[in-house]
Amino acid sequence: MVKKDVLIIGGGPAGLAAAVKLKKLGVESILILERENHLGGILRQCIHDGFGLTRFKEALSGPEYAARFVAEVQAMDIAYETSTTVLEITADKKVTAVSQKGLQEYQAKAIILTTGCRERTRGAISIPGTRPAGVYTAGVAQAYVNLKNIMVGKRIIILGSGDIGLIMARRMTLEGAKVEAVLEILPYPSGLPRNIEQCLNDYNIPLFLSHTVTDIKGKARLEGVTVSQVDEQFKPIPGTERDYACDTLILSVGLIPENELALMAGVELDSRTKGAIVDENYQTNIEGIFAAGNALHVHDLVDYVSLEAENLAEAVAEYLRQGSLPPCPILIETDSLIGYTVPQKISGLKDFQLSLRVKKPFQNCSIQISQNGELLKAKKMRKALPAEMIQIKVIKSDFLTNEIANLRISVANS
Amino acid sequence: MTRDVRSYDVLIIGAGVVGCAVARELSRYNLKIAVLEKELDVGMETSGRNSGVLHAGFNNKPGTLMAKYCVEGCLEFDQVAKELDIPFKRTGKIVVGFTEDDKKKLYQLKEQGERNGVPGLEIIGREKIKELAPYVDGEFALYSPVTGILNPFIYTIALAENARQNGVDFYFANEVLAICLANQENQPACYQLTTTKATYIGRWLINCAGLNSDKIARMMGIDDYTIYPCRGEYFILDKKAGDYLKIPAYPVPNPKEGGLGIHLTPTIDGNVLIGPSSEYIEERDNYAATQKIMDLLLKDGSRIFPYIRREFFIRNFAGIRPKLVSEEQGGYADFVIEERTETPQAINLIGIESPGLTSALPLARKVVEMVGEKEHLKEKADFNPYRQGILCFREQPLEKKKELIEQDPNYGEIICRCETITKAEILQAIHNPLGVETLVGVKNRTRAMMGRCQGGYCQTRIAELIMQEKGKEPPEVIYARQGGNMFTGRVRD
Amino acid sequence: MENLTRNFICILCPNSCEITASFNNDGILRNIDGFSCQKGAEYVQQEIYNPRRNIATSVKVTGGELPLVSVRLTKAIPKEKIFEVMTEIKKVTLQAPVSLGDVIISNVLGLGADVIATKDVPRI
Ligand SMILES: Cc1cc2nc3c(=O)[nH]c(=O)nc-3n(C[C@H](O)[C@H](O)[C@H](O)COP(=O)(O)OP(=O)(O)OC[C@H]3O[C@@H](n4cnc5c(N)ncnc54)[C@H](O)[C@@H]3O)c2cc1C
Ligand SMILES: Cc1cc2nc3c(=O)[nH]c(=O)nc-3n(C[C@H](O)[C@H](O)[C@H](O)COP(=O)(O)OP(=O)(O)OC[C@H]3O[C@@H](n4cnc5c(N)ncnc54)[C@H](O)[C@@H]3O)c2cc1C
Numbered sequence A: 001m002v003k004k005d006v007l008i009i010g011g012g013p014a015g016l017a018a019a020v021k022l023k024k025l026g027v028e029s030i031l032i033l034e035r036e037n038h039l040g041g042i043l044r045q046c047i048h049d050g051f052g053l054t055r056f057k058e059a060l061s062g063p064e065y066a067a068r069f070v071a072e073v074q075a076m077d078i079a080y081e082t083s084t085t086v087l088e089i090t091a092d093k094k095v096t097a098v099s100q101k102g103l104q105e106y107q108a109k110a111i112i113l114t115t116g117c118r119e120r121t122r123g124a125i126s127i128p129g130t131r132p133a134g135v136y137t138a139g140v141a142q143a144y145v146n147l148k149n150i151m152v153g154k155r156i157i158i159l160g161s162g163d164i165g166l167i168m169a170r171r172m173t174l175e176g177a178k179v180e181a182v183l184e185i186l187p188y189p190s191g192l193p194r195n196i197e198q199c200l201n202d203y204n205i206p207l208f209l210s211h212t213v214t215d216i217k218g219k220a221r222l223e224g225v226t227v228s229q230v231d232e233q234f235k236p237i238p239g240t241e242r243d244y245a246c247d248t249l250i251l252s253v254g255l256i257p258e259n260e261l262a263l264m265a266g267v268e269l270d271s272r273t274k275g276a277i278v279d280e281n282y283q284t285n286i287e288g289i290f291a292a293g294n295a296l297h298v299h300d301l302v303d304y305v306s307l308e309a310e311n312l313a314e315a316v317a318e319y320l321r322q323g324s325l326p327p328c329p330i331l332i333e334t335d336s337l338i339g340y341t342v343p344q345k346i347s348g349l350k351d352f353q354l355s356l357r358v359k360k361p362f363q364n365c366s367i368q369i370s371q372n373g374e375l376l377k378a379k380k381m382r383k384a385l386p387a388e389m390i391q392i393k394v395i396k397s398d399f400l401t402n403e404i405a406n407l408r409i410s411v412a413n414s
Numbered sequence B: 001m002t003r004d005v006r007s008y009d010v011l012i013i014g015a016g017v018v019g020c021a022v023a024r025e026l027s028r029y030n031l032k033i034a035v036l037e038k039e040l041d042v043g044m045e046t047s048g049r050n051s052g053v054l055h056a057g058f059n060n061k062p063g064t065l066m067a068k069y070c071v072e073g074c075l076e077f078d079q080v081a082k083e084l085d086i087p088f089k090r091t092g093k094i095v096v097g098f099t100e101d102d103k104k105k106l107y108q109l110k111e112q113g114e115r116n117g118v119p120g121l122e123i124i125g126r127e128k129i130k131e132l133a134p135y136v137d138g139e140f141a142l143y144s145p146v147t148g149i150l151n152p153f154i155y156t157i158a159l160a161e162n163a164r165q166n167g168v169d170f171y172f173a174n175e176v177l178a179i180c181l182a183n184q185e186n187q188p189a190c191y192q193l194t195t196t197k198a199t200y201i202g203r204w205l206i207n208c209a210g211l212n213s214d215k216i217a218r219m220m221g222i223d224d225y226t227i228y229p230c231r232g233e234y235f236i237l238d239k240k241a242g243d244y245l246k247i248p249a250y251p252v253p254n255p256k257e258g259g260l261g262i263h264l265t266p267t268i269d270g271n272v273l274i275g276p277s278s279e280y281i282e283e284r285d286n287y288a289a290t291q292k293i294m295d296l297l298l299k300d301g302s303r304i305f306p307y308i309r310r311e312f313f314i315r316n317f318a319g320i321r322p323k324l325v326s327e328e329q330g331g332y333a334d335f336v337i338e339e340r341t342e343t344p345q346a347i348n349l350i351g352i353e354s355p356g357l358t359s360a361l362p363l364a365r366k367v368v369e370m371v372g373e374k375e376h377l378k379e380k381a382d383f384n385p386y387r388q389g390i391l392c393f394r395e396q397p398l399e400k401k402k403e404l405i406e407q408d409p410n411y412g413e414i415i416c417r418c419e420t421i422t423k424a425e426i427l428q429a430i431h432n433p434l435g436v437e438t439l440v441g442v443k444n445r446t447r448a449m450m451g452r453c454q455g456g457y458c459q460t461r462i463a464e465l466i467m468q469e470k471g472k473e474p475p476e477v478i479y480a481r482q483g484g485n486m487f488t489g490r491v492r493d
Numbered sequence C: 001m002e003n004l005t006r007n008f009i010c011i012l013c014p015n016s017c018e019i020t021a022s023f024n025n026d027g028i029l030r031n032i033d034g035f036s037c038q039k040g041a042e043y044v045q046q047e048i049y050n051p052r053r054n055i056a057t058s059v060k061v062t063g064g065e066l067p068l069v070s071v072r073l074t075k076a077i078p079k080e081k082i083f084e085v086m087t088e089i090k091k092v093t094l095q096a097p098v099s100l101g102d103v104i105i106s107n108v109l110g111l112g113a114d115v116i117a118t119k120d121v122p123r124i
């Protein structure tokens, strides 16, 4: 049994940022466990630029952004093990990991879960039809093309307008494939507007909103799909079917935080984010187990992932110093137009970073934070999109004093 | 073009569970045997697309082959599972009912089962249902303690591998196109089979072609059988749903329907299946899932298992019953296993629908018996009934895990994270005894890519390992079936 | 009189500002509105008269831990040159090791941008 103050599970941008910050705060006994043979997480395959605009004021590619943190980890001599998969964690913070070197057990004082997310699959959205080769999720296609030097297809339909799908539309076009169309079941895109612009419009790839794939054809390899328009209940409208010949269907239909380890330790999840329910310290319901990054909730921007992990590191450092963190009895409630918030509860004793998403697009709205019916703070926004995570710094002095009353977050048209 | 000509004592057409069981049982004797299969692996049709239930035999009419073989196959399975080293559980099963009419039917089923020789049948009330299956709804139920569950892929693979070990040759991508009977007087009969790849000559012909068994019979001039394909669709639910269901739960069957009704079955690996539907179709290989049926499954399944949630769905699939009765006739026809005088030494197994999985070995022994009636069968001294499967790392205790990694560091590298499948297991699957090279072949042998992420994490690695180990370029990697190439080429040559 | 407008989505940062440019009858740019920073205004000017883009792709590597190294341009190039530049990039094969920041093609097609590696590919 190897003892560590902090074990970080997952060496993506969240894990790396947490490690660097912890070390800066004087925590020495840190170990990062990463199952890939390199640090960097999903960013290693995101070779497009657009990372780090907020943090570094530069348009870096994913690998470059990750490399900056890896360099810091190495310069600061922070211990890490790659090619090591964590198999199990427990509520008393025992961790079991395997690698080619063997099976290792650890005892930690704190565990940080930065295990990232997985993609929603065809089965999860149950598309009718056959099951031929040639149906890929966007991240898998991206890994084949950018890491393995493998072309997955030549004539492509993309289902879902998530950012990875948009990025892949452009990527495949640059490599000589023909992207016939991108289909989105919602009446608005789920990816960022800038990606619609530079990945689709630049290459004349049509985007059909309120459309979905209603049949998949081909016995061995994909031969085509049927596309239909949908009504407000997302039901296909008969008579709107159109057939496309294609050899590849790329799905970009959502990401789901990866939390199997968390569940093993008894961590409670939020049914909205599919990540852990955390307080302002990013601590889960299990004392000493913390979570950040895409494992906590799916982020659109890596810059915010790094920021979140650094905030988490401060709390973990305090946890190690004090042995515990103050209770967080104040719940954060939302109205029906707010998708979720992170954190879900706070102490009321300190400033915190509020992350949230709206459920549908808004123009000229304001995000309001109130307590006991009294408006504490409002953030005016020219537009708010479900694709974009909204960040609000909430300062302690914003609160009513000495009150344990829940905060309510709502959105209002102004 | 010259064609390879290969000679055997016995040619088996079809590598489903029945063909593989026949191969395995015949491999006990001094015979040169080949199995010809049109797909790239065993169990790619009905045998890999079913509920995976080892039926007890109370659903079948007394006196039928179905009843006889099902009971026999069920009761002997502990020994079979041991020999073939396959996972198998006698979970028991409940058939739940709500109305008085249901109750009457359950008593009839019980009585039928008892006449067939099914042990331990019992009518139970709400309380016992709650005890056996706390999340299943029902007023009363027929409880069958001997019913079991198994992984039908692994079972079929295990039979084939054991046959292979004992000398049987398997030829994949060999679709039988024509059969010629050379039946000269004073000469033993012999059959010439033309496949898409080669020509095979054999003294015995065993037709285990499942959905195409009528077509194969027709190639021999027997034209009085017609298979009516009847599709059954399923949903597979995440292992999280598996926590809520440990025992198969069926509704009271509608005898006219020719299926057992939409039921819930825990799989041996801990998932839950909802299905199958029952729908007569035109094409025999149309495994497409339809929106209409998906909606129906959800509705009917929720009736007895209200705990179904959308987020549990991980995928769907369909199987096709090779029925000998049309939609109008309804119900079941018995298994056909026969040798006709006009086609001596050709044994046809036709209409092997449910409970064909359970009955495969008894059917195979019947084939052996029929061959034995015509010629003396000499047992092989070195026949080995034991086959070893791929050791599942995940299921080993901690100390054993450590030991395995020490022996082979590849056990320390997790390739499939959802199912915790190691590189060592994947490599064993890639180098399987049957020489199968498809991605789905690895999936069915290891469970890699079957988890909640459906290969999102591991598929790229497994494809890469197949290329490395088998010296393939990307366009040569096949997903499941011929023509199902995974990739079109390299990004940079 | 302003009677012609064109809408743009600024792609320079995640804000994705919606910017409107108005022209007079002679097609002369009169007004730009909706940006949140100077870069946005410049972007729209550029988009009207000489749209430019950066591209990210891969270059083949032999003898490395990975078969490809990811690359991008040091600055944006005229949009209509994208596929010509792709053709140039496809011609290159590198020998590992490759380091992040290595210039792989300098001043590609004389456009003033370099193609640079965006990750390390060590030798195996
Ligand atoms: C395809 C894609 C495209 C994106 N494009 C952009 C963009 O253009 N701009 C932008 O700013 N942001 C983008 N993002 C968002 C941003 O990159 C991610 O939010 C960020 O990478 C998340 O970081 P993370 O550390 O939480 O997760 P990850 O990067 O996924 O890292 C998680 C790490 O944990 C490891 N791990 C998981 N389980 C275990 C275990 N059991 N044992 C050991 N290790 C484990 C994984 O191997 C992985 O390395 C994109 C995201 C994706 C998925
Ligand atoms: C929905 C469903 C649920 C079921 N559930 C159960 C259950 O729970 N328990 C149970 O006991 N039984 C069950 N069954 C029945 C069981 O699955 C079948 O009886 C059994 O799998 C039949 O096996 P087989 O080998 O005869 O057929 P198959 O598995 O279809 O094998 C036939 C093989 O022949 C090959 N073939 C066909 N034509 C040619 C040709 N011309 N040349 C070469 N090869 C050819 C095919 O490719 C195939 O591999 C179920 C069936 C269905 C459809």
Ligand code: SF4
Residues within 6 Å of the ligand: C010, C011, C012, C013, C014, C015, C016, C017, C035, C036, C037, C038, C039, C040, C041, C043
């Ligand atoms: S105008 Fe400025 S703030 Fe707005 S998107 Fe462009 S760069 Fe970003």
